[in-house]
Amino acid sequence: MQATVAARQDEPVGGLYARTTPEGDGRLVKAAVHLSNVTKRFDDIVAVDDLTLEIRDGEFFSLLGPSGCGKTTTLRMIAGFEFPTTGSIAINGSEMGLLPANKRPVNTVFQSYALFPHMTILDNVVFGLEMAKRAESSGLNPLARRVSSADRLGIRERAMRALDMVRLSARADAKPAQLSGGQRQRVALARALVNEPAVLLLDEPLGALDLKLRQSMQIELKELQHRVGVTFVYVTHDQQEALTMSDRIGVMSDGKLLQLDTPEGLYEHPRTRFVADFIGEINLVPATVVDAETIEFADGYRARKVSGREQGAAITVGVRPERFSLAAPDDAGEGRNSLPGTVVRRVYHGDFFFYDVDSPVGTLEVKEENRPTVAKWNEGDRVVVHWSPDATTVVDE
Amino acid sequence: MTVPVETGEAPVTPELEQAAIRAEARRGMLIAAPSAFYLVLFFAIPLVIVVVYSFATRSSTGRTVLESWNLESYRRLFDPLVGQIALRSLTMAVLTTVIALAASYPLAYFMATRSAKWRGMLLVLVMIPFWSNFLVRTYAWRVLLGNDGPLSQLSQAFGGEPIRILFTNPAVLIGLVYGFLPFMVLPIYAALERMDWTLVEGARDLYASGWQAFRRVTLPLSMPGVIAGSILVFIPALGAYVTPALLGGARTTLLGDYIVSQFLAARNQPFGSALSVAVMVVMLVATIVYFRRGARSL
Numbered sequence: 254m255q256a257t258v259a260a261r262q263d264e265p266v267g268g269l270y271a272r273t274t275p276e277g278d279g280r281l282v283k284a285a286v287h288l289s290n291v292t293k294r295f296d297d298i299v300a301v302d303d304l305t306l307e308i309r310d311g312e313f314f315s316l317l318g319p320s321g322c323g324k325t326t327t328l329r330m331i332a333g334f335e336f337p338t339t340g341s342i343a344i345n346g347s348e349m350g351l352l353p354a355n356k357r358p359v360n361t362v363f364q365s366y367a368l369f370p371h372m373t374i375l376d377n378v379v380f381g382l383e384m385a386k387r388a389e390s391s392g393l394n395p396l397a398r399r400v401s402s403a404d405r406l407g408i409r410e411r412a413m414r415a416l417d418m419v420r421l422s423a424r425a426d427a428k429p430a431q432l433s434g435g436q437r438q439r440v441a442l443a444r445a446l447v448n449e450p451a452v453l454l455l456d457e458p459l460g461a462l463d464l465k466l467r468q469s470m471q472i473e474l475k476e477l478q479h480r481v482g483v484t485f486v487y488v489t490h491d492q493q494e495a496l497t498m499s500d501r502i503g504v505m506s507d508g509k510l511l512q513l514d515t516p517e518g519l520y521e522h523p524r525t526r527f528v529a530d531f532i533g534e535i536n537l538v539p540a541t542v543v544d545a546e547t548i549e550f551a552d553g554y555r556a557r558k559v560s561g562r563e564q565g566a567a568i569t570v571g572v573r574p575e576r577f578s579l580a581a582p583d584d585a586g587e588g589r590n591s592l593p594g595t596v597v598r599r600v601y602h603g604d605f606f607f608y609d610v611d612s613p614v615g616t617l618e619v620k621e622e623n624r625p626t627v628a629k630w631n632e633g634d635r636v637v638v639h640w641s642p643d644a645t646t647v648v649d650e
Numbered sequence: 651m652t653v654p655v656e657t658g659e660a661p662v663t664p665e666l667e668q669a670a671i672r673a674e675a676r677r678g679m680l681i682a683a684p685s686a687f688y689l690v691l692f693f694a695i696p697l698v699i700v701v702v703y704s705f706a707t708r709s710s711t712g713r714t715v716l717e718s719w720n721l722e723s724y725r726r727l728f729d730p731l732v733g734q735i736a737l738r739s740l741t742m743a744v745l746t747t748v749i750a751l752a753a754s755y756p757l758a759y760f761m762a763t764r765s766a767k768w769r770g771m772l773l774v775l776v777m778i779p780f781w782s783n784f785l786v787r788t789y790a791w792r793v794l795l796g797n798d799g800p801l802s803q804l805s806q807a808f809g810g811e812p813i814r815i816l817f818t819n820p821a822v823l824i825g826l827v828y829g830f831l832p833f834m835v836l837p838i839y840a841a842l843e844r845m846d847w848t849l850v851e852g853a854r855d856l857y858a859s860g861w862q863a864f865r866r867v868t869l870p871l872s873m874p875g876v877i878a879g880s881i882l883v884f885i886p887a888l889g890a891y892v893t894p895a896l897l898g899g900a901r902t903t904l905l906g907d908y909i910v911s912q913f914l915a916a917r918n919q920p921f922g923s924a925l926s927v928a929v930m931v932v933m934l935v936a937t938i939v940y941f942r943r944g945a946r947s948l
Contacts, residue, residue, distance in 0.1 A: 334854075353860075355855070355858055356857075359855075361852075361855045367849050368852075369849060369852070369866075371870045380866070384853075384857035384858045385857045388857055448856070
């Protein structure tokens with residue numbers, strides 16, 4: 254329900270958008286990035302297909318999708334490394350056109366970090382500030398592109414503060430090769446953020462780290478974003494990462510934006526089979542609409558669900574494994590939907606059990622918590638699968 | 651303390667371990683023996699002969715007498731004529747290196763930034779000259795640069811003077827640059843091809859213009875290639891013999907020429923040897939210094 258309310262707030266009000274960040278203060282904010290009808294072709298391949306997208310000021314926005322879905326190309330177009338074949342991109346309200354990367358108010362954290370191996374950590378962080386200072390002081394005369402020693406001191410100080418922010422000021426004189434993967438990652442962040450970009454672009458920045466480090470960096474990144482208040486555009490193929498960090502997520506496949514929603518909205522109400530499958534686990538079952546509140550599965554089993562579709566329409570419904578619960582066959586499960594079945598497999602995962610239940614509509618995957626209050630079942634047990642009508646979601650093919 | 655492994659094998663003692671290391675070393679030496687033999691026969695022995703000869707005496711008939719060892723040949727190195735020739739050779743070698751570098755870097759950059767398919771093709775094109783004899787190719791330049799050659803004819807066709815460049819220093823320079831160009835292109839190409847081009851995007855992302863990104867990132871990271879190429883061109887250019895002999899004039903003797911003439915025309919093998927040793931030592935020292943400095947700048 255909340256998703257539809259949020260969707261209504263998406264309507265533009267004179268180029269301004271209601272802020273739906275966690276603060277939820279309802280202020281009207283400008284779009285940080287606006288892509289309109291952006292298409293990118295590489296020879297015969299359409300990498301990005303008619304993409305229209307608003308990224309709000311100050312939000313943590315993720316582009317999520319499998320490799321080759323066009324998310325990185327989208328990011329590179331915002332950065333200015335690629336240019337749209339058709340369509341346009343605006344940052345902070347101004348058209349980017351064919352503006353090269355060095356003239357755009359954005360900075361990128363690359364997947365490989367792209368730290369300059371021949372410079373110290375401090376020189377890496379100083380680089381952007383120095384280049385910006387040169388560009389600003391030059392006018393048209395390249396010979397005037399000098400940085401005064403006073404400026405240089407100021408730049409160094411700012412760079413050191415940025416390194417402080419990522420707790421690496423002690424390693425300022427080290428070379429990138431002397432740092433661990435996580436440290437390099439933090440230098441890359443400091444190097445980008447020190448320039449105070451309007452938008453920070455991150456291209457799978459945690460991809461090269463091991464799981465534990467990745468998890469702690471996820472928290473650190475989210476906190477950092479909150480503290481600096483910069484708009485983050487984060488590209489990832491890891492749905493868990495996107496769910497835990499983002500304010501909103503755009504799911505892409507084959508160059509198209511399939512669904513744009515909050516993490517909760519995406520998980521609870523995936524609109525397409527692809528999104529449902531890509532984000533988390535889901536049981537998808539074909540059904541027919543009987544009336545406004547009832548759907549029917551194969552073999553005449555019925556369930557309550559307000560589908561909003563016309564009578565007789567063939568639909569696919571999805572239920573997350575953890576939304577199912579198992580009960581003894583005689584349990585009526587008041588007010589909940591139910592299907593009879595037999596446990597055919599039980600997999601122990603420590604904190605929970607996975608059951609495969611053979612039912613008239615196919616094999617259902619059920620996830621039950623490992624708690625004393627939750628009944629345990631064995632292979633061969635006759636059971637009934639319960640779920641609430643709210644937990645049922647209608648999915649487009 | 652060594653812990654016995656539970657396979658019933660005898661515990662590994664330090665003595666046994668050392669014996670194993672020695673056996674390993676023996677096997678290694680056996681494998682290296684053919685190349686070691688080759689090096690000794692064709693590199694070390696001639697080198698030793700040259701060094702020994704440089705301390706020998708020349709008899710009045712031009713034979714090398716292997717007794718009454720002395721430093722006479724080395725004393726002659728300080729002859730003003732030798733200095734003049736060495737300076738001329740050095741100038742030539744430096745100019746060759748600088749021109750070859752200026753010509754090679756853009757070419758190597760162009761090659762390294764093509765797609766994989768084109769890169770292979772361009773690489774073959776650069777190496778094609780190696781398929782024919784160096785001497786033949788240098789003779790070809792004699793035709794090209796000759797007084798009635800295509801260059802001269804072209805100039806005359808446009809109403810200009812005939813070009814008289816053959817047997818002058820510029821002709822030698824052209825020949826040297828031409829001959830050593832691939833040795834400059836290939837290491838620079840290798841360095842650029844190996845480079846992570848995301849770094850350039852990183853620089854552009856941090857507000858560097860195209861030129862600044864090149865100056866601050868691409869160029870420093872390709873320095874190992876530039877250094878290797880410069881050494882590969884400078885050293886043979888300094889000792890070049892064939893090119894100056896074919897394209898140069900009689901009055902523009904270079905070190906290579908001069909050394910050869912000591913062995914053949916002047917029949918003064920000790921002095922020729924001393925010259926060779928001196929050139930070798932100077933180049934060795936220069937190379938070491940160059941590499942050290944290059945390594946530090948990275």
